[in-house]
Amino acid sequence: MSREPMKQTEDTSSDTQPKRSEASSGNQNAVDASVSGNRIRLDGVRKTFNEGSVVACDDVNIEIDEGEFVVLVGPSGCGKTTTLRCIAGLEEPDRGSITVDGEDITGLKSKDRNLAFVFQSIALFPHMSVRKNIRFGLDMNTDLSSEEKRRRVEDVAETLGLSEALDRKPSALSGGQQQRVSLGRAMVMEPAAFLLDEPFSALDANLRDHMRVEVKKIQRELHTAMIFVTHDQEEAMTLGDKIVVMNNGYVQQIGTPYEIYNEPANRFVAGFIGSPSPNLVECTVERTADGIALASDFYTIPATETQAERLESLVGETVIYGIRPEYLDLQIDRGAFVADLDVVEPLGDRDAVHLSAGGTDLSAVTPQGEIARDTDRVHVDIQTEEAWLFEEDGTRIV
C-alpha cells in the first residue's frame, strides 16, 4: 500500500527531452541532464550514524519525476533531512542507490551531482557580496563566459527581487532576503533538482507563507524537480505534488496530498497529517444483534458494511478507530452519544471543539460560531463511512 506510486518503469530514461540542453552545457563533470528528463530515484537507501548504532533512515524508496514537487515530512529525527543529505551527497548512504535518469550518482561528490541544496541555516558565504554568493557555483563548477555568468546572476536576482541588493553583504540583508539569495545561488545553477531543507523555518510566519507561494511559483516556472523537507504537515500539504511521510527512519506513505489526507496508510500518518489531529480511539470488536460493532469507553459504534466484512475475523480484538474532526457532527438536542464540551478554539472560518466523553478526548470541527462557547454538553453523531480502522500496531485494516 505504501509503495503505491512506485509503478513507473525505467524506460523513459532514453527519451530525448531537449528542454534543458543549454542548462548543463557548462557543467562538463556534472551528470549530463541534457539527454533526458531528470528523474531521481532512491532505492533502498539506508544511513546509520555512530557505527550503525543510530539508524537515521532505512529502506527509503522514492521516485521523483521531472518537474515534480516532492515534500518529505515527518517529526524531527525521522530521517527526512538525512535522506535529503544523501541525495545531495553530503552523507554517503550505507546501502542503496540514488540514480538520476538511470545514472548512478551514489558515489559522486556533491559538486558533481548537478543538484542544488538550500540550507535551513541559509549558509551564505558571509565574506562575499550577494552577487558573488549567487555566482559562486558558476565560478567553481562551470566554464561559462563571465558575460553569461553576469547575465544569469542578474536574471535570477531580477526574479527574486534582489537586483538592488546584489552588491551588499549578506549581513546587511533581512532574513527573507538572505533566504532568497540562498535560493538564487541554487537557481543560477539550473540544476536537475532543488533540494530544500526546511528553508523557511528561520523566517516569521507571514514571510514564510509568502516565500512558500514564491517557491511554488518558481518551481512551476522552471519546471524543475524540487525535494522539500519540512516538519510542518500544513506546509507539506500546501506545497507538495507528492508527499512522503516518514517516521523513525522509514517511509510511512507516499501519495498526493489528498491521498495522504483521506486514506492514511497507517495510524502514524493518520495522526500526523491534519489539524486538529484526528480522533484515534481504542475499540473492541463485538458481535451484536445488529451485526459487528466497535465498543469504546463512551459509545458502541456500529460498523459499516465494508468495515464489518474485514472485522469479521477480528471479533474480540482491540482495534483503533480513526475519524477526522470534521466527520463528527455536533448537535444540541439529539445524537448518538453525549459528550462534555471542554474548549472551543476559533480557527477562523471554523471552530475546533474539544470534547470529552467517558474519559476519552475527542475533537470536532464546526462552522464558526455554530456551537456557543458556554455550551456544557453536546450530542455527537459519527459519519461512520468516513472512519478508518487500524490494527493495534498501527497497520490499516480498512
Next chain:
Amino acid sequence: MSTTGYDATGVTLKATAYGVVAFLVLGNLVPFLFILSVSFMPPSEFFTDPHLVPYEPTLEAWTSGFEELRGNLVNSFLIGAGTALLALAITIPGAYAFARKEFYGKTAGFYAIISAMMFPYILLVIPIMDLWTALGVYNTIFGMILAYQVFVTPFSIWILRDFFENLPTDIEEAAQVYGCTQFTAFVRVILPLAAPGIVAVGFLAFLTGWNDFLFANLLTTGTGPVPAVPVLYGTIGGGSGERVYWGKLMAETLIIGTPPTIIYLVARNYLESAFSV
C-alpha cells in the same frame, strides 16, 4: 547608571572606575615616558637628577643604537616571520583536523599537545642544543625558527581549533554542493572566514620569535645570526657590572619594540575580532 543624574553611588562607582583606569594607564605611561626621555639624553644628563624633558636633547643614542642593532634586527625579523609562517603552515591544517575530523586518539592527542605548553622551556634548552648540533641547525636562523615551534604550535592549534570549530559546517557544505572539493572549500570559504584567527596566531608567533631571549641567547653564538634582543643584554653590560649607557639601552628598547607595534596597528581590527569571541 548614566540616567540617574547625581546619585552618590553612581558617581562613586564611576570615579572608582576612572581611578583604577587612570592608575593602570599611568603605571604603563610613566615608565614609557622615562624611557623615551632618557633615550634622547646625553650620558652626562641621565646620571644627574631625574627629570623628564632633556636639557640638551641628542639623537646620539638612537643612531649608535640603530647602528649596533641593524644586522640583528634583520635576523630578528627573519626569525619572527619564519616562526609565524612555519607555525601557520603546521597549525592551520592541524587545527582544522582537530576541529572537523574524526580520528583515533583525537582528544588524547589534543591534550598532549596542549600539555606541552605547561612544560618549563628552560629544561628543553640542553636537549635542543644537543639535538640541533647533531642536526646541523645549531646557530642558524632555521634552527631558531624550528625551536620556537615548541612554544608556538600548541597555543596556535588551540586558538585556531576553536576558530574552525565555531564556523558553521553548513557553509562548508554549501561550498561543496556548489562546486568545491573539500580542499577548495577550505581555501575559498574557511580560510577567509578564519582570517582573524590566523592573523592573531601569526602575530603571536611573530612576537614569540621576535621577543624571545632564552633560546635566542643560547642557540646562537656571537658569530651566528644573533637576533636583536640578546644585543640588549650586551648593552646592559651582560651582567658584568660595567657602566651602562642607559640612553642607548632605552633607544634600543624602543627600536626593538617598534616593528611589533606597527604590525599590531595594521592587524588591529583582525586581532580584536579574534579575541572578542
